[in-house]
Amino acid sequence: MFISYLLSGISLGAIYALIALGYTMVYGIAKMLNFAHGDVIMVGGYIAFTISVTLGADGWIALLGSIIFCTLLGITIERVAYKPLRGASKLSVLITAIGVSYLLQNVALLIFGSASRNFQALIVVPSVEIGSVTIPGNTILTIGVSVVIMIVLTLFINKSSAGSAMLAVSEDKGAAQLMGVNVNKTISLTFAIGSGLAAVAGILMCTQYPNIGPYTGQMPGIKAFIAAVFGGIGSIPGAMLGGIAIGVIENLSKAYISTQLSDAITFAILIIMLLVKPTGILGKKLNEKV
């Protein structure tokens, strides 16, 4: 039983981790909490749903279409709503991000209606039995995809020039600009990657929990943010670690403490974490400039 709980926790955690990657990259580079990130997941799910169910296209086309759409959406959001506020107070940026989150939810509500829809799996992976434990195919898929993305992303950031530019901008925006890094382009790229990942996360989530509605992204988005903070915001391995940790903690507290209080426990962990080690498990301390 414990193994089953753990497995379902890891698979939930892998989804949180993918979402958390988007949060952590954007936070590291643009220094803002992109509240609308969770809702991009929902958009990703709906796009895949529309392409595969309504238009009847193949699963892979739906996957690709959804990633492309979300990438463009991410860039657009950044250009229209966040870029004009780059010098503004954190409060303004945060309120705008909440506005964007609400906007996405309500546009989806108007287009797709409030009723949640059944989401059919785009990619089917068979279950595996090891001894008495059955590992559901979706769990294998989710964990596998997450690990691959994580490796690719780490390589991209550490080996490519665009990745180095990201690191430079996250370290010191002004200095990076002086060294000839195109800050605007780098931030756009970050949003593009983060939103593309959100689309993947959205599809994986809808495959695992086959249901989609306008508010699908809200709670997982908040939980994934908690995961990002837990792992250390700005750190990519941290997001992965934090995601898995939150997923496992949530499922184990449901199993052994109380199903009713699992959300409260997750939120309490966030508060405790921020008090004890505000930089998270793998985070770096940010120095404050006067």
Added chain:
Amino acid sequence: MSERKNSERAKGFSLLKIVPSKSRGKLVTVLIPVVFFAVCALLVNLGVLRSHFAGLLVPLCYYIIMAVSLNFTVGILGELSLGHAGFMCIGAYVGGLFTLLTQDSITSAWIRFPIAILLGGLIAALAGFLIGVPILRLRGDYLAIVTLAFGEIVRNLVQNIYLSRDKAGLHFSFTNAIEPERLDPATNVDIMKGPMALNGISPDATLLISVILVVITIIVILNMVDSRAGRAIMSIRDNRIAAESTGINITKYKLIVFSLSAFFAGIAGVLFAHYSTVSPPKFDYNMSILILVFVVLGGVGNIRGSIIATAILYILPEVLRGFQSYRMLIYAIVLIVMMLLNNNERFNAWKKNTTERLTAWRKGLFRKKSGKEAE
């Protein structure tokens, strides 16, 4: 945001000349809701406004209190709180439970209700203080997300409380319903039953009391803003490090703001409990955001703006029923557009220009009028 202070201090009507010029702006801010509600009450009594409109007045009062108190945290202290509904929830449950438990023994609402209000406010303030102590080390995004977490925790916990009363006294249970064996079926009355709504609270929240509470809230907050403490708080907002280096005790002032803001949110909750039905889902994240929209539309830091924006955003969709599907969409756009405009230099320049011209135009108008009176 820079003209925030000026607009608070702007010169009032010529009729208000008796009042020292410094307080005129404040007086106008207090008078706006008083006059508005008085006119509405009159029209309701005359039968001009029907029951639908009459039913909106008390809710408007508690939303104004919520918006004004949230603006104190967001606009004056400059920290975003996304858990304001949590404090309202505490106030609603504390005040509501107090009334439920005592309405048989204390029959006079005039004694019972003020105690409920005070109790709800104080417990909410205590919660604000308790959550404030640890999280005040955090700022900006982190603080916002923690307040969000706090609001959700409050709702989650309240949803799991079971309380009932029989001849043996009160029975309490957490997360599970009270076992029937523990209760005396003949005399048992369920008071709180997890997610079930709290029913049977005496509807004591009359318009008069609500308006009085609105006025008290506005006066306390405006005076707070205008005091030494208020200036210290705003200096924290404008430049925390500079404020700290001049010896301002940041923790102390942040705690004051948090507790006071929570206190009034608690009072709004008590009013809510004595007017409408209390159930945990009401106080979710969306409620906090709704109040935030009121604050943002009215102008962050502008108390009078919050009052007017709340009135507009609460009453307009009710009166224009049929636009509901688009209402939340419009709220979202309001949030984004307000923020973009506030941070747009050209718009700010245009706004300043227009304000100046309007002021000049008004001055000219008054001069003509007073000239006529002299004749």
Added chain:
Amino acid sequence: MKNVKKIVAMAMAAALCVVSLTACGGSSDASATFVIGGSGPLTGPAAVYGIAVKNGAQIAVDEINAAGGVNGMTLELNFQDDEHDAEKAVNAYNTVKDAGAKVFLGTVTSTPCEAVVEKTKVDNMFQLTPSGSSVKAVQYENAFRICFSDPGQGTAAAQYIGQDLGLKKVAIIWDNSDVYSNGIYEKFKAEAANAGLEIVSEQSFQGADNKDFNTQLIAVNEAAPDIVFLPIYYQAAALILQQANQAGFDLKFFGCDGLDGIIGQLEGDAALAEGVMLLTPFVADDPDEKVQSFVKTYQEKFNEVPNQFAADAYDGVYVIKAALEDAGVKDASVAVSELCDLLKASMVKITVEGVTGTMTWTADGECAKTPMGMVIKDGNYTAIAD
């Protein structure tokens, strides 16, 4: 800036007065048009239910009017949005009251219903809720309902599983944050011992946000129950079926009227619902002539199969008609309170054959009708053969 706001405020106040004034000029002929007020969630996450009720009621109103109305009066439905929110529901009630509503058909969901019944009691307005199933939703004399009460369903389900199906070990998965689910769960648990049932596992979850049921299913599967009782709505139940299937658990499920709609929810995966049993007063596949005619009209008008909420509302309007006829009300300008007293007296006398069964009422507002045991077979709801 300040001045602008002042002007805006004044304009607002003026606009409000004008709008409210115009709202006063009510319906054309007060004695010939009988206004039925109603409210339910038409927007927001619970909109599915409110829209169904509004549509179902509208069909009944149109049918009755086409057939000559009630005692010479034409019916008119004024249905407002309450967003499944107690506060908005009271506002909606006040709105229809201002529009001259004589009876109130609503609200659709329980929590708002509990709030509105406090107001209708004060006004002594006759209230008939199609689907507000909590005990307190009809706690006053002026309120009646069409659906089963939650405790009623809990008791009926326990008896049905224990006696009619003859099963022993039951597991329950219920929504702790939902009034409907709580009400059924509590009574089911109380009745279980009497019905010879043993509850081997009780698992709860919180709210519609919850999508991950793996933990609950693992625990339930470990307890090896004969049947899993799901006193929840179909959206969550669909997820439970899918996740049980993914995890390879072989479980049998039993639900209440909230499961109606699960086949539609599982579009594409409807095979998963095979063998699920439920206790419900209405199924769209019922060969009964009345049901088929209703389903056909509904499909023509709204392009979807009506659910139980639509059926409850449809019956609700016919119940109001029957009560009005029994009381002999011929003039729609009758005072609300006087009408309420007449209808209250008639409600306990009438018997209505509706699409949700044959209904009679007791003075406490509860409707007596027999729930049907249904099983999903070949993607259709069919009556369980004895």
